[in-house]
Amino acid sequence: MDFTPTPRQQELVERAREFTREWISPNAARYDRSGEFPRDICREAFKRGFMNPHVPKEYGGAAEAVVDHCMVMEELATGCSGIATAIDGNGLSQYPVILAGTDAQKRRFLAPMTEELAFSAYAVTEPEAGSDVSRVRTTAAKVGSDYILNGVKWWITNGSVASWYFVLARTGETLTGFIVPADSPGIVRGPKEVNLGQHASNTVRVTLEDVKVPEAFRLGDEGKGFDIAMATFNHTRPGVAAGANGITKAALNIALSYAKRRRTFDKKLISNQGISFKLAEMMTRLDAARFLTYKAAWLFDQGIDNAREAAQAKWFAADVAMSAAVECAQVLGGYGYTQEMPAEKLIRDAKIYQIYEGATEIQKMIIVSKLLRMKEVH
Amino acid sequence: MFEDLRRLVGRIADAFKRRFYGPTFRCPVCHLVLAAIDADGNGLLVCPVCGAVLEIESVYGHVVPVVLDMEIHRPQPKLRLHPLATHLPIGLFPFAVLGALLLAGASLARQLGLGGILGAVSRRAPLVADATLVLLVVAVGFSLATLASGLWDWNFRYRRRSYRQIRVKIAFAIGFLVLGAAAIALHLSGAVFSSADGLMRLGSPGGVAAAFTYLGALLADMVVVATLGHIGGTLVFGG
Secondary structure, eight states, X not given: OOOOOOHHHHHHHHHXXXXXXXXXXXXXXXXXXXXXXXXXXXXXXXXXXXXXXXXXXXXXXXXXXXXXXXXXXXXXXXXXXXXXXXXXXXXXXXXXXXXXXXXXXXXXXIHHHHHSOOOEEEEOOBTTBXXXXXXXXXXXXXXXXXEEEEEEEEEEETTTTOSEEEEEEEETTEXXXXXXXXXXXXXXXEEEOOOSSOTTSXXXXXXXXXXXXXXXXXXXXXXXXXXXXXXXXXXXXXXXHHHHHHHHHHHHHHHHHHHHHOEETTEEGGGSHHHHHHHHHHHHHHHHHHHHHHHXXXXXXXXXXXXXXXXXXXXXHHHHHHHHHHHHHHHHGGGGGSTTXXXXXXXXXXXXXXXXTSOHHHHHHHHHHHHTTOSSOO | OHHHHXXXXXXXXXXXXHHHHOSEEEOTTTOOEXXXXXXOTTSEEEOTTTOEEEEEEEETTEXXXXXXXXXXXXXXXXXXXXXXXXXXXXXXXXHHHHHHHHHHHHHHHHHHTOOHHHHHHHHTHHHHHHHHHHXXXXXXXXXXXXXXXXXXXXXXXXXXXXXXXXXXXXXXXXXXXXXXXXXXXXXXXXXXXXXXXXXXXXXXXXXXXXXXXXXXXXXXXXXXXXXHHXXXXXXXXXX
């Protein structure tokens, strides 16, 4: 068991840290206030190789290991998890194509994204189908050699900037995945949703009205969509956990910096045990969340089933991030409650980690479902 | 349309701040946008508006200010000359620009043989031109006093501390003077306006070039004076 990052990983982390300090953190408050999509930062991230890292080499990507990707995500999210989500949002929709796409589909939809800045989106959630994906009501009716899609997709990250969508639709009793170009007639993109946090991340409603999709754009066989959509999360959840770890790291750094300099009762704030113990707890929880995250990522890279570990990492890291953000605000006192300091944004941003890509309760259900298949826990 | 324009202006202002201010943060007390680079060697910065003594540290690119003290006994004269003096040029200059634009419209209308309101202006062109010149001279001339009162404020109220806002204001005030003086010189030179009818000389290429230069200087100066007013406003009222 070796916890030492390789020289390549260290170099990758340093590059990501430099990019975060230079591009993300200084602009975090601006994009949080304006709610604009950070295209300029994404363009720079693309130039530096931080976008689409998992696309296979034969399609122009870097085929980066999930462990390495988690290290980068933690750095980016330390600057702003909303901007980090905008940069990394492609992964969620690209992975179904990597997993189940044909060579022609990969060349058509993945390869161009490694050549110039482009976005794609994972369109699965619907107004009446969130955690329970099996309730998806969007229909895909076979008409000749095409499918006609109708339905409403909801809270679609990168929805208004995407050039194509991974869409899960109902074909009879089962669900099937499709790649749907965003310029297809019948695609209507809604306005940007005003969410609690992650304002830089673009989240919209996407309506499909008689959208014609050729059979060649179907992912895998009919009825395999649910499996593809769920298998994607084993790949992406460690990355989401790493994003939550980034929030925890930002909260810890800000609280530490503040507590070391702010004076109360004629001594530094950090001299009070009530404050310093909070920092000790944040640091310990961050490390615990990181170990879960990296283990889940490492298992995936080894080709071992990581569904339980990915769920554990995502749930735990999200809860740690939420509590760290709240504690950071507590350390900053009244200033933690104002928009002028970065703590309140961390609270707003952290909350979504307990909800998206499977709510905390869903992660626990996954863990229990794995436990039920065990005779003993070792 | 208006929202698009507002966004465009906001983007230009943001780009301007990034270029001249570098990494910024908001004063946690009065919300003024401050440049982290203005902190001294010990990382200390006094907010020019509220007097909060801030210790600045950057962690992961996030600027984290800590309020160490409040500079309560700072020089705060009862009568602050600069905010008062600034309103004369800022108030008069837009009317000078309006006069010049009316004259340009009237001159163009004369060339095209149009009447209407612009025709009425063209009949009173010498009077409008004289009024425009007087407004220009008073606005630009008085801005010398405004600049002097600003330097006085910086010396005493702000204790000659380095603030990006004040550096930009000094540079823009000099720019306002130079552009304003150029416009006055062009106005007086006779290259822009005809002494016979008071209208712009749009009949010759040289006259058109002079008119464009004159209007360009005035409009650029309008942007400069609006920016000066905006930055000055933030130094009085906070962010």
